[in-house]
Amino acid sequence: MGRPGRRTWVCPHCFRRVGRDRLAYACPTAGCDGRGLTRADPLAGTAVCGGCGRATTPLCCTACGNRLPEGYLRTPGRLVALAGPVGSGKSTYIGVLVHELLHGLGAELDAALVPCDDDTMADYHERYERHLYDARHTVPKTAEHDGGRPLVHRLARTRRGRWGRRHEEVLTLVFLDTAGEHFASQERLETELRYLAAADAVIVLVDPLDLPGAPLKDPGADGAPGRSGEVLVRVLNHLRSAHGVGGADKLRIPVAVALTKADLLWPHLPENSALHRTRRPGPVFDADDRLAVHTELRALLRRWHEHQLDLRLERLCADHQLFALSTLGEPPLAGGALGHGGLVRPHRVEDPLLWLLHRFGALDRG
The missing domain is CATH 3.40.50.300 (P-loop containing nucleotide triphosphate hydrolases)
Known part of the structure; x- marks a missing residue:
């Protein structure tokens, strides 16, 4: 598993080791394409969707598309x-x-x-x-x-x-x-x-x-x-x-x-x-x-x-x-x-x- 301070984490859904480039925020608005969220810093803790303007905190693994647990990057366990x-x-x-x-x-x-x-x-x-x-x-x-x-x-x-x-x-x-x-x-x-x-x-x-x-x-x-x-x-x-x-x-x-x-x-x-x-x-x-x-x-x-x-x-x-x-x-x-x-x-x-x-x-x- 990833530990605080490391640059990679193990996704608990697909079990692939992913870095910051394989993480993205999930837009909370149904039907929104989430424009701009993939460029947001996954370690910032929050991001604003460029498409709908709503703030969001959930992160997902782009390798499998599943959401990561809240606080997972901080305490992967x-x-x-x-x-x-x-x-x-x-x-x-x-x-x-x-x-x-x-x-x-x-x-x-x-x-x-x-x-x-x-x-x-x-x-x-x-x-x-x-x-x-x-x-x-x-x-x-x-x-x-x-x-x-x-x-x-x-x-x-x-x-x-x-x-x-x-x-x-x-x-x-x-x-x-x-x-x-x-x-x-x-x-x-x-x-x-x-x-x-x-x-x-x-x-x-x-x-x-x-x-x-x-x-x-x-x-x-x-x-x-x-x-x-x-x-x-x-x-x-x-x-x-x-x-x-x-x-x-x-x-x-x-x-x-x-x-x-x-x-x-x-x-x-x-x-x-x-x-x-x-x-x-x-x-x-x-x-x-x-x-x-x-x-x-x-x-x-x-x-x-x-x-x-x-x-x-x-x-x-x-x-x-x-x-x-x-x-x-x-x-x-x-x-x-x-x-x-x-x-x-x-x-x-x-x-x-x-x-x-x-x-x-x-x-x-x-």
Whole structure:
């Protein structure tokens, strides 16, 4: 992402690196050609349209035509991307995490989640909210041909630093709900998922049903064993290449690897398992709890003879953590209807995001 003082920024919509010459003000008057706005200084903060005479502040990326979030050049934030194979639950995770941030979690963290444009608001409701929270049904599987627009949100949190100074930390959350098939080969990943190369951090979802050694059986599972491990390696190799990491060097951006459908694991875990715990509420990062969950998941991977997944993370990443979450709280019923009487009861879906907020200095250790 671009930083204050730099001459280029990464557009959060098309993920191209753009300079001042690829930015323009958008005229607020319908039907106006915006004459003269392309010659205005994008760093001035405002411009007057030469066609209609109205002042305007929104900027757009001329490479894709989409508007940039308000204040984006001043605080571009950190770009967090999402990845995962078929069946890992990306669509449900997006729908539930955004809902939690908009309804309760954001207030608890004193963090504002702001959609970057009207399309993000409309797409979120149509693609996720109306299924999960209105129809009380799972989100339909993303079609392989459905490229879609990314959902772009800005999550901003202000914290007090030394000598009472207040600092605003921003995460730009880019959720591009691509079909898991796009992760099926290195070539497709590199050509179709440009957002990964621009990421400052990545959340990789892993389906525990896809781990052959896990004590879970699902006759409806349609994936080949080991698929999640292969996708994880492709994502990490792509990130290493994009960030110029080679040889024995390790990728330095934070990588959160989250096992979804943790509710399937619960019956196989002891009562005192850290994976049963709920998060301690409040705008703090619980480092002791984080260590307990990460350590237990590493032990589970070894017990399931999934040594390679853990070893690959250690070998390729300098900064990674393991998570376990449940987006719905229990498996859906036949046909996709939600359990719990149609209610979504997520378990620790926010954990990867809280870790990233802490890593980027926006959430203090509690």
